[in-house]
Amino acid sequence: MTALRQLARTLACTGLIAASAAATAATPDAHVEHAWIRWLPANLPVAGYATIVNDGDGTLRLASASSPDYTSVMLHRSRLAQSDSTMVMVEHLDIPAHANVKLAPGGYHLMLTHARRPIRPGDKVPITLSFADGTTLQVDFSVLPANSSGPAD
Numbered sequence: 001m002t003a004l005r006q007l008a009r010t011l012a013c014t015g016l017i018a019a020s021a022a023a024t025a026a027t028p029d030a031h032v033e034h035a036w037i038r039w040l041p042a043n044l045p046v047a048g049y050a051t052i053v054n055d056g057d058g059t060l061r062l063a064s065a066s067s068p069d070y071t072s073v074m075l076h077r078s079r080l081a082q083s084d085s086t087m088v089m090v091e092h093l094d095i096p097a098h099a100n101v102k103l104a105p106g107g108y109h110l111m112l113t114h115a116r117r118p119i120r121p122g123d124k125v126p127i128t129l130s131f132a133d134g135t136t137l138q139v140d141f142s143v144l145p146a147n148s149s150g151p152a153d
């Protein structure tokens with residue numbers, strides 16, 4: 001690669017970073033681990049799982065989530081009632097200070113419906129988590145096969 005092309009690339013990257021930083025709201029003192037989606041065929045609704053870690057001194061309240069790849073992203077909780085499992089909508093999810101909350105099969109999850117593009121295992125789906133204090137966190141969720149039990153560590 002010539003020096004000029006290298007410079008052009010560097011400038012393009014810098015511009016991109018500056019533009020996205022300006023468009024993004026403040027981020028909370030938190031991070032997300034093990035973000036993944038269990039892929040299902042036939043454009044069925046899929047569930048997103050992750051561990052949200054609150055690194056801050058105050059409770060963080062997850063208020064909503066959205067993705068450019070799905071029309072709707074809802075916060076759900078699975079409940080095992082007798083032999084069958086039901087899902088209920090959750091208004092918000094509190095992550096205590098210096099603690100984490102796991103979104104995992106059988107419990108809390110993000111319910112993603114109506115994919116806007118064909119989604120396959122191996123894809124990344126960006127999801128923006130919005131918190132009650134106005135901060136947002138954008139996380140890439142890895143799309144894993146239907147029989148997966150989560151990302152390998």
Ligand SMILES: [Cu+2]
Nearest residue numbers: 076077087111
């Ligand atoms: Cu659900």
